[in-house]
Amino acid sequence: MEVVKIIGIGLVALILIIILKQYRPEFAVYASLIAGAIIIFLIMDKFSGVITILNNLASKANINNQFLSILLKITGIAFLTEFAVSICKDSGETAIANKIDLGGKAVIIGMSIPIISALLELIVKILP
Amino acid sequence: MKLSSRYCIVKRGKKVKCIKILIVIFIINLLAIPSVVQASSDVLEDQKSMLNISSFIKEANKYSKDAFPDLNMGEVLNLAIKGEVKGDFWKKIILGLLGTEVTNAIRTLGVILVIIVIHSVLKSIVEGLENKGVSQIIYYVEYILIVTLIMTSFSEMIVLVKSTIENLVGFMNSLVPILITLMITTGSVATANVVQPVILFIIGFIGNIVLTIVLPFVLISTVLGIVSNISDKVQIGKLSKCFKSGVVWLLGVALTIFVGLISIEGTLSSSVDGITAKTAKAAVSNFIPVVGKILGDAVDTVLGCATVLKNAVRYCWCFGSGWNMLIANYKNRHSNNSISFNHCPLRDNSR
Numbered sequence: 125m126e127v128v129k130i131i132g133i134g135l136v137a138l139i140l141i142i143i144l145k146q147y148r149p150e151f152a153v154y155a156s157l158i159a160g161a162i163i164i165f166l167i168m169d170k171f172s173g174v175i176t177i178l179n180n181l182a183s184k185a186n187i188n189n190q191f192l193s194i195l196l197k198i199t200g201i202a203f204l205t206e207f208a209v210s211i212c213k214d215s216g217e218t219a220i221a222n223k224i225d226l227g228g229k230a231v232i233i234g235m236s237i238p239i240i241s242a243l244l245e246l247i248v249k250i251l252p
Numbered sequence: 253m254k255l256s257s258r259y260c261i262v263k264r265g266k267k268v269k270c271i272k273i274l275i276v277i278f279i280i281n282l283l284a285i286p287s288v289v290q291a292s293s294d295v296l297e298d299q300k301s302m303l304n305i306s307s308f309i310k311e312a313n314k315y316s317k318d319a320f321p322d323l324n325m326g327e328v329l330n331l332a333i334k335g336e337v338k339g340d341f342w343k344k345i346i347l348g349l350l351g352t353e354v355t356n357a358i359r360t361l362g363v364i365l366v367i368i369v370i371h372s373v374l375k376s377i378v379e380g381l382e383n384k385g386v387s388q389i390i391y392y393v394e395y396i397l398i399v400t401l402i403m404t405s406f407s408e409m410i411v412l413v414k415s416t417i418e419n420l421v422g423f424m425n426s427l428v429p430i431l432i433t434l435m436i437t438t439g440s441v442a443t444a445n446v447v448q449p450v451i452l453f454i455i456g457f458i459g460n461i462v463l464t465i466v467l468p469f470v471l472i473s474t475v476l477g478i479v480s481n482i483s484d485k486v487q488i489g490k491l492s493k494c495f496k497s498g499v500v501w502l503l504g505v506a507l508t509i510f511v512g513l514i515s516i517e518g519t520l521s522s523s524v525d526g527i528t529a530k531t532a533k534a535a536v537s538n539f540i541p542v543v544g545k546i547l548g549d550a551v552d553t554v555l556g557c558a559t560v561l562k563n564a565v566r567y568c569w570c571f572g573s574g575w576n577m578l579i580a581n582y583k584n585r586h587s588n589n590s591i592s593f594n595h596c597p598l599r600d601n602s603r
Contacts, residue, residue: 174377178370185366187397192370195393199374202386209382225382236389243396243482246403247475 126166133162153215160207194239198232309568332564360401367397392482399478406474410467421459427565428452434562437555450513458506469499 137159144152175196182192205228212221309326371394378387428451473495480489536551 174373178373181366181370185363187363187367191393191397195370195374195390198386198389198393199378202378202381206381232386232389236392239389239393239396243392243399243478246396246400247478250403250407250471250475250478 126170130163130166133159133166153211156214157211160211164207191239194235198235201228201231201235204228329564329568332567333560360405363401364398367394367401370394395482403478410471413467414463417459417462421455424455425452428455431562431565434558434565437558437562454510454513458510461502461506466499466502469495469502473499 137155140155140159141152144155178192178196179189182189205224208224209221209228212218212224306326309329371390374390375387378390381387473492476488476492476495480486480492533551
């Protein structure tokens with residue numbers, strides 16, 4: 125049923141935007157933003173289920189929780205920046221879209237630095 | 253006639269003398285047989301205390317105590333002397349240890365499987381995104397997880413290999429003097445003289461080779477393998493393979509040298525010793541009249557007891573060496589249980 129909801133919201137937003145574009149084109153962006161936000165919230169429920177399953181798996185396999193949380197955070201950041209970037213591109217602001225993309229990449233690299241340093245540390249520790 | 257009758261008398265006298273001597277020898281033998289059977293265990297005990305085997309047993313117990321507190325090397329030695337070595341006992345312990353090893357490996361494999369499943373789920377989510385760096389970083393994280401998982405047990409293994417080699421060398425060094433004394437007691441003088449320096453030299457040589465050359469090369473090859481798998485653009489996997497095959501080659505050469513030296517020295521000196529011991533026994537039984545045979549038998553008994561003792565000590569040696577390796581696995585099993593991923597290096601960074 126979730127799929128029907130998402131499709132419905134998307135189609136309603138599409139019709140709204142088409143109608144709005146004829147009279148007040150500046151409001152069309154708001155409509156698409158709100159529709160995107162609602163769809164994201166709907167998806168988040170599903171994602172929380174997936175994340176709990178992954179967490180269960182990881183705790184069963186005795187995997188370090190920090191690695192998994194970093195993985196999930198990186199995925200989430202990538203999703204959110206993608207969302208913002210696509211909205212910016214829709215409204216024709218490619219420059220800002222690029223800036224957001226850059227910011228997202230910087231944050232992801234900042235989060236992954238400890239992982240890379242962990243690998244380096246491991247290698248140094250193994251070397252005689 | 254006269255001459256022949258005199259001859260007959262002399263002959264009869266000689267016969268009577270012979271019969272008398274035979275009876276005496278028979279009685280002595282009758283007395284001696286149970287006492288010889290009795291004596292062999294006494295001789296064994298005497299030799300045991302004389303050759304200071306109890307100290308070796310103490311040493312051996314020190315090595316096996318950590319893993320198997322209820323196992324006594326002295327009992328093993330006694331069983332070996334009596335020839336009542338029970339195969340089931342060893343089989344049970346070895347199979348048990350191997351079984352736990354296999355279950356351990358399966359557990360590690362299961363963890364790796366879970367990581368791969370997580371990876372595939374996340375990859376399917378991330379694949380549609382424009383940001384290609386994300387999937388690369390997720391790959392990094394999973395790679396590090398798997399490498400850490402394997403490396404924790406690998407480094408444990410390396411430490412264990414080091415301690416096991418040191419233990420084995422120490423064990424051999426504690427045992428070789430006793431074995432040499434036993435060899436000299438059994439008459440293998442030439443073997444003892446030749447083999448002792450060769451064995452001691454080879455043990456030290458191979459132990460040092462493994463510790464100083466083989467292990468570092470194995471570690472370097474592992475590290476190169478890890479680094480070459482991080483990205484497709486770094487191509488040093490061949491170098492890692494080269495190191496690995498070099499190590500295998502080196503070990504093969506060392507083993508060949510060891511086996512060759514031992515077999516050459518062993519065959520040469522043991523044949524010399526066999527001749528010496530046989531000559532000595534023949535001299536004792538033939539050149540000493542009347543009691544020579546009995547003395548020869550006594551020499552035989554003592555030599556046989558010493559041989560039994562030597563073989564029992566060798567048996568203990570064999571199993572002591574195998575023991576050390578088994579104990580390494582045992583310790584590994586115990587430390588594996590205590591390793592969790594909370595010991596990952598990441599924790600230090602987040603602090």
